[in-house]
Amino acid sequence: MGKTFPIFSTFKYGFEQVWRNIWILLGAVLTLATLGVLSVLLLYSVMSLFVSMKLYAMVFALILLALACYLFYAVLVGAIGMVKMGMLLAQDREISFDVLFSQEDIFWRYYGAVTLAGLFVGLGSLLLVIPGIYLALRFYFVPQVIIEEGCGVFEALQRSSRLTLGVKWRLLGLILAFTLIIIVFSLGFGVVVGMSGFLVSVLKAMGSGIFVNSLVGIFILGQTVVLQSTSWLLGQSYSVAQSKIFYLLKDQES
Secondary structure (H helix, E strand, O other): OOOOOOOHHHHHHHHHHHHHOHHHHHHHHHHHHHHHHHHHHHHHHHHHHHHHOOHHHHHHHHHHHHHHHHHHHHHHHHHHHHHHHHHHHHOOOOOOHHHHHOOHHHHHHHHHHHHHHHHHHHHHHHHOHHHHHHHHHHOOOHHHHHHHHOOOHHHHHHHHHHHOOOOHHHHHHHHHHHHHHHHHHHHHHHHHHHHHHHHHHHHHHHOOOHHHHHHHHHHHHHHHHHHHHHHHHHHHHHHHHHHHHHHHHHHHHO
């Protein structure tokens, strides 16, 4: 019997695990977002200082540039940590904030493998769409392989290719199912936005006082928060489901 895995129950498992650990995951994401924003602000400051062309300003700019690069590096390391958290949840294990920056030792291998896989997929997509899709499915588990097995760049591509052998159609089904969930959510959210838009129009027709403007602002802010939060929740659930399938396929190899 060939390798296989459930689709919707796996995604349901991912959602339940994310919901159970939502505060730790949310804290990790907000930490990375804050570091990312700080790095961008520092880069803007660097550009402003370089414009002045003064020696002391340029020296200070170089210091800020180094700090911005370090913060960006920390964000990239943290992104690997987020995948690691998903893999721990896929094994029904506890996660902690310490995991976020725990994968620094595989930084170059991880991004080397992910970048190389992305280049292959991009080249395949340029030739024809189908080769790009095939390669994307073939290298589907490259991040998990690097983190779990600690192998090299090219070995990770080969290992992912072996894991996905015989299950590419099912992986495509998983991706399509996730896409369907996103579409259903988008349609539902579109209805809510439409109703809110009507309500906002009614409020604006009532006048332009501070109270009315505050209510309009709350509605708009609420829509943004709900959209971003739900998108993040679904994305994290998908990441856990992907790792869960990785371990299911590994178990079926033995």
